[in-house]
Amino acid sequence: MKFRxxxxxxxQHHQHSTSIITASSNKIPHxxxxxxxxxxxxxxxxxxxxQRFILIGSSAMPSAFGVAxxxxxxxxGRWMTKTWNFGPLLPKVVETYRAIEQQFGxxxxxxxxxxxxxxxxxxxxxxxxxxxxxxxxxxxxxxAVAGEAAPEFNDDFGTFRIDQAAYVDLPLVVQTLRASxxxxxxxxxxxxxxxxxxxxxxxxxxxxLHADKVIFCEGAxxxxxxxxxxLPLKPAKGETLLCQSPALRLPQKLYHHKKWFLPYPDGSxxxxxxxxxxxxxxxxxxxxxxxxxxxxxxxxxxxxxVEVTAHLSGIRPSSLDSRPIIGAHPTELGLYLLNGxxxxxxxxxxxxxxxxxxxxxxxxxxxxxxxxxxxx
Numbered sequence: 001m002k003f004r005x006x007x008x009x010x011x012q013h014h015q016h017s018t019s020i021i022t023a024s025s026n027k028i029p030h031x032x033x034x035x036x037x038x039x040x041x042x043x044x045x046x047x048x049x050x051q052r053f054i055l056i057g058s059s060a061m062p063s064a065f066g067v068a069x070x071x072x073x074x075x076x077g078r079w080m081t082k083t084w085n086f087g088p089l090l091p092k093v094v095e096t097y098r099a100i101e102q103q104f105g106x107x108x109x110x111x112x113x114x115x116x117x118x119x120x121x122x123x124x125x126x127x128x129x130x131x132x133x134x135x136x137x138x139x140x141x142x143x144a145v146a147g148e149a150a151p152e153f154n155d156d157f158g159t160f161r162i163d164q165a166a167y168v169d170l171p172l173v174v175q176t177l178r179a180s181x182x183x184x185x186x187x188x189x190x191x192x193x194x195x196x197x198x199x200x201x202x203x204x205x206x207x208x209l210h211a212d213k214v215i216f217c218e219g220a221x222x223x224x225x226x227x228x229x230x231l232p233l234k235p236a237k238g239e240t241l242l243c244q245s246p247a248l249r250l251p252q253k254l255y256h257h258k259k260w261f262l263p264y265p266d267g268s269x270x271x272x273x274x275x276x277x278x279x280x281x282x283x284x285x286x287x288x289x290x291x292x293x294x295x296x297x298x299x300x301x302x303x304x305x306v307e308v309t310a311h312l313s314g315i316r317p318s319s320l321d322s323r324p325i326i327g328a329h330p331t332e333l334g335l336y337l338l339n340g341x342x343x344x345x346x347x348x349x350x351x352x353x354x355x356x357x358x359x360x361x362x363x364x365x366x367x368x369x370x371x372x373x374x375x376x
Contacts, residue, residue, distance in 0.1 A: 031211035039217035040177040067314030070168035074139040096350035114165035116256040118157035220315035239288040240272035242310035257299035284313040318342030327372040
């Protein structure tokens with residue numbers, strides 16, 4: 001997807017445009033569009049750097065963060081591959097969420113042991129090879145024989161442990177940051193209208209706001225953004241179930257048995273997640289609910305009665321190469337993007353927001369692997 005296509009579709013306004021808006025307004029350095037995890041963490045970083053901003057996003061709109069379990073998993077997928085850039089990402093993950101915990105007196109980052117079940121003999125061979133690979137020695141450990149690690153689950157081929165897993169309470173992160181920004185008059189809980197963003201002298205005008213820079217953190221809603229919509233976002237719908245079962249009390253571990261099971265301290269647990277690129281509607285579906293419940297009954301040894309207390313769905317904003325997409329628009333001065341975090345937002349957002357903040361404030365270069373110009 002060439003950027004010249006994106007440029008052709010973008011509104012034809014540049015810094016030398018004659019259609020300049022000069023109305024009086026509130027002048028701010030940064031306007032952030034999208035108040036999900038990426039937008040809120042970016043705003044928090046700008047705040048930490050002493051920068052003024054306005055964050056705009058509607059709490060009434062569907063969101064990925066409200067659905068996601070916030071799982072940070074070092075080894076993923078059928079082939080048990082190490083998560084992209086996990087080593088460099090993890091320290092920033094811990095630093096960021098711990099700093100937010102300390103600032104607001106909340107707990108959002110929870111390390112948790114992870115147990116993954118081998119599904120066949122090939123899985124056993126594969127994990128054996130992974131454990132002999134030095135790249136995996138800090139994230140894989142302790143292979144257990146069938147039936148040893150988790151007696152609540154069917155286990156025909158044994159398990160292995162994944163180290164350094166965790167989960168993040170993303171709704172609490174976002175709600176806490178939104179509330180703190182709102183108290184300072186820096187969060188507007190409203191839908192952003194792209195048609196009302198216009199070029200102005202030395203920046204951009206949005207209603208009463210004049211911003212030097214506009215940073216879009218819109219997730220799957222990027223498809224409606226006239227300046228960035230031709231970047232190759234690959235949205236995929238995911239659904240999860242929040243459940244409880246009177247007779248099932250799972251220990252505090254993350255279990256991966258084709259689908260994952262995440263127990264919470266109150267005795268409830270989450271089952272997830274589905275993946276669907278064809279249905280990009282916001283509504284949860286009975287078909288995916290049945291898929292998840294069937295997976296639960298197949299995984300659990302006893303026929304437990306499972307009550308679904310919440311059925312959640314959201315759109316993951318992934319990219320074609322499964323890497324974040326960040327950086328400056330190549331022709332429209334002052335426009336920036338942070339997107340493409342997909343299902344890894346809990347682990348990638350801390351580093352990506354820091355990298356974009358340093359690029360905007362210090363002109364630090366964007367890493368080639370995540371720079372949006374890679375699609376030109």
